[in-house]
Amino acid sequence: MSPECDGLMKMSVQERFVDWPNLVDNSFKKTSECEPAYNCVAWAINKTNRWIDAYSRNEWPNDLVRTHTAENYADFFKRHGFVICKNKNLEEGIEKLAIFVDSFGYFTHVAVQLIDGKWSSKLGKIEDIKHETLDVLTGGLYGIVKIFMQRPRKDVKKIE
């Protein structure tokens, strides 16, 4: 944890609006402290000690291209047992992901569905949150959801 975290809980309403215009006070709950050591991609595959992305010199499979499209990130998650699915609907025994993209089609974020149908997101270099819907993270930094993926639920995240 970063002791001088300038994270979500210290952001002004205006600052939060710029990054996540729909993330209002009652739409989420903070579930961790700030931690720049891992990102949402790592969080989605239950790692909390790695920053995983396609940019050169970061952790990324050697045999996977380093492009930043949502489809390439979907290929990354396929290696962890996920397959593309049609929707975000809660299904028993199924773990789902939602991949967000910006206006260029670049990957911006991935959120993980929890067993109660709510979602868990590691926000960049700052906190993890539990949020009611995917809509609360759309707009601003993360854009829109482009791809849903699923796999049989193996682990229950600690926050649950």
Add this chain to the structure above:
Amino acid sequence: MKYCNTEDYDIVKESYGRLPKYGTFSLDRGMTRGDYNFMPWLESCRLQGIYFQNAYVVQLQNLATASIFNELAKKWKKETRGMSTTIHMTMNDNYLDIMAMGPAVIPFILMELKQHPDHWFVALRHLTKSDPVVEEDRGDLMKMTKAWLDWGHREGLV
């Protein structure tokens, strides 16, 4: 456009004792002589390849680089804290401006990295043309930080 002329040089030299100390300087007020705010001007001189011989002014140039780096780094952290990917973080204007400051900013990046580990690796690799991080440590923030700080020690920059 500002030029590093004799008149400005004299003002900087005269004002040295009254300039704010490292870390407390704000660029928000702009460059006005009344405020003795010469940091952007000094940095612009450095970027133009104009270096002063006077020891005080040399120190001021370093102070200017530090001040501008600190301001840009603070803005970069704030504007990218919610970003999940390196490409978005490093395309931020403040990060690009830091890289545009050139090799003079490397010691300040290393100092910042030591105090607050963060994703400075793209800038360091770009500015130094080195990459001390071994493949198995890629993505491990603390190990990458250590590799760069060790490199900085070896190069006499930390």
